[in-house]
Amino acid sequence: MTGRIAVIGLGPGSPEQVTPEAARLVAEGQEFFGYAPYLDRLNLRPDQVSNASDNREELDRASAALKRAAEGKNVCVVSGGDPGVFAMAAAVCEAIEAGPAEWRDIDLVVVPGVTAMLAVAARIGAPLGHDFCAISLSDNLKPWEVIEARLEAVARAGFVIALYNPISRARPWQLGKAFENLRRILPGTTPVILGRAAGRPDERMAVMRLAEADAARADMATCVIIGSPETRIIERGERGPLVYTPRFLVAEAVR
Amino acid sequence: MTGRIAVIGLGPGSPEQVTPEAARLVAEGQEFFGYAPYLDRLNLRPDQVSNASDNREELDRASAALKRAAEGKNVCVVSGGDPGVFAMAAAVCEAIEAGPAEWRDIDLVVVPGVTAMLAVAARIGAPLGHDFCAISLSDNLKPWEVIEARLEAVARAGFVIALYNPISRARPWQLGKAFENLRRILPGTTPVILGRAAGRPDERMAVMRLAEADAARADMATCVIIGSPETRIIERGERGPLVYTPRFLVAEAVR
Numbered sequence: 001m002t003g004r005i006a007v008i009g010l011g012p013g014s015p016e017q018v019t020p021e022a023a024r025l026v027a028e029g030q031e032f033f034g035y036a037p038y039l040d041r042l043n044l045r046p047d048q049v050s051n052a053s054d055n056r057e058e059l060d061r062a063s064a065a066l067k068r069a070a071e072g073k074n075v076c077v078v079s080g081g082d083p084g085v086f087a088m089a090a091a092v093c094e095a096i097e098a099g100p101a102e103w104r105d106i107d108l109v110v111v112p113g114v115t116a117m118l119a120v121a122a123r124i125g126a127p128l129g130h131d132f133c134a135i136s137l138s139d140n141l142k143p144w145e146v147i148e149a150r151l152e153a154v155a156r157a158g159f160v161i162a163l164y165n166p167i168s169r170a171r172p173w174q175l176g177k178a179f180e181n182l183r184r185i186l187p188g189t190t191p192v193i194l195g196r197a198a199g200r201p202d203e204r205m206a207v208m209r210l211a212e213a214d215a216a217r218a219d220m221a222t223c224v225i226i227g228s229p230e231t232r233i234i235e236r237g238e239r240g241p242l243v244y245t246p247r248f249l250v251a252e253a254v255r
Numbered sequence: 256m257t258g259r260i261a262v263i264g265l266g267p268g269s270p271e272q273v274t275p276e277a278a279r280l281v282a283e284g285q286e287f288f289g290y291a292p293y294l295d296r297l298n299l300r301p302d303q304v305s306n307a308s309d310n311r312e313e314l315d316r317a318s319a320a321l322k323r324a325a326e327g328k329n330v331c332v333v334s335g336g337d338p339g340v341f342a343m344a345a346a347v348c349e350a351i352e353a354g355p356a357e358w359r360d361i362d363l364v365v366v367p368g369v370t371a372m373l374a375v376a377a378r379i380g381a382p383l384g385h386d387f388c389a390i391s392l393s394d395n396l397k398p399w400e401v402i403e404a405r406l407e408a409v410a411r412a413g414f415v416i417a418l419y420n421p422i423s424r425a426r427p428w429q430l431g432k433a434f435e436n437l438r439r440i441l442p443g444t445t446p447v448i449l450g451r452a453a454g455r456p457d458e459r460m461a462v463m464r465l466a467e468a469d470a471a472r473a474d475m476a477t478c479v480i481i482g483s484p485e486t487r488i489i490e491r492g493e494r495g496p497l498v499y500t501p502r503f504l505v506a507e508a509v510r
Contacts, residue, residue, distance in 0.1 A: 019273070085373070090385070112374050118340070118370065121365075126339045128339050129345025129348070141503040141504065150386060246349055249396065
């Protein structure tokens with residue numbers, strides 16, 4: 001008997017940004033696995049079983065979920081944002097590859113969602129309007145030197161940069177070091193956005209220039225977007241600034 | 256009198272992937288601007304006005320929409336996927352910056368959506384599970400040499416690469432050249448995904464190795480994802496392969 005495992009992206013936090021597909025699969029689910037704050041968003045029925053876990057136990061959580069699916073249950077693994085972006089979908093794939101052969105027969109459905117950088121970008125204009133990249137600043141899973149080399153490569157090549165997992169109690173200095181390194185490559189006037197909890201009641205958006213970017217203003221729920229030399233700020237008085245990256249490339253900014 | 260302009264992402268194509276926020280703003284809209292195939296998805300009421308335009312007239316379309324919003328209308332500009340990713344949000348910002356001062360007073364709302372690379376990734380596993388970038392292959396708006404330099408920089412730095420606008424009648428050779436260049440940098444075994452029309456009835460997903468990647472199998476509706484040296488394929492027999500990029504970095508693959 002084989003059930004199903006759905007790896008579901010719940011979007012950045014607002015119920016209005018949960019897709020109908022995600023809502024349908026949650027309604028169909030029997031057992032739920034995920035980091036507690038994401039499970040708390042679900043309003044599960046009494047017949048639906050919730051298994052909350054710590055944020056750092058991703059592979060164990062994926063294996064536990066696959067085991068229940070292999071036993072015939074309809075299982076949901078939930079992530080904030082999109083499950084394929086620094087979230088549970090890769091952990092579930094890792095567990096399938098390393099696990100018993102019958103796990104490959106389980107019906108796996110990955111349900112995409114609005115990932116944090118898209119929600120933050122939308123709140124502030126269109127900073128991701130041209131070539132961009134997404135980098136996790138977490139050095140639990142890769143050496144810090146690799147992160148530094150990647151940041152340098154994309155900054156020099158003119159990409160807008162979205163940083164996920166920018167800061168935590170266990171990783172207090174990485175974002176400040178990233179800003180410091182980028183100041184050696186990018187103009188001090190480059191726009192930086194600290195976008196916290198986009199679409200949630202505790203949302204907070206801050207726009208600043210790279211020269212003044214202050215890592216202390218970010219927290220675990222922040223997605224940081226660093227512009228390219230093309231990125232522009234439009235002042236709008238009381239409405240607050242718009243930040244966008246033009247679709248075209250101004251030739252003299254090419255390096 | 257000042258109206259509102261909502262720049263709305265309709266997601267990759269399935270109605271189940273349109274967020275409730277996008278659906279609400281469409282229901283509230285009076286006048287609609289966009290590329291015809293996106294407007295065709297909307298099922299507008301008789302009292303809602305549709306202004307279809309060619310795909311290449313983005314700045315004109317943005318200005319026309321802002322003009323109507325400045326006249327007090329509730330205007331919607333629609334994009335497929337996410338409006339901030341190689342789509343209308345940047346064009347609207349460009350038009351605001353270049354336009355009359357009163358356009359800065361218009362209420363602008365950008366509604367994020369599931370962008371193509373997330374939808375394609377979800378259908379095939381988790382290829383974007385680690386650091387990744389998005390590049391438009393269109394050289395209408397930037398020189399081809401810049402695109403080549405960017406591809407080389409991110410491939411050497413270990414990013415997964417999502418290519419938007421990979422091919423069209425006016426740009427027939429660029430994707431083939433990109434594959435050719437990447438073969439000099441990445442292993443021939445690197446997984447490549449051609450993901451067409453994810454979530455639509457005419458969806459088509461193909462997984463191949465970079466050594467055999469054939470640009471002729473892509474079209475305008477395709478999003479191409481090229482793995483990093485870390486990206487893996489899990490064979491599953493009849494279920495078809497899963498492709499994923501592990502969350503951790505295997506040390507020996509670092510270059």
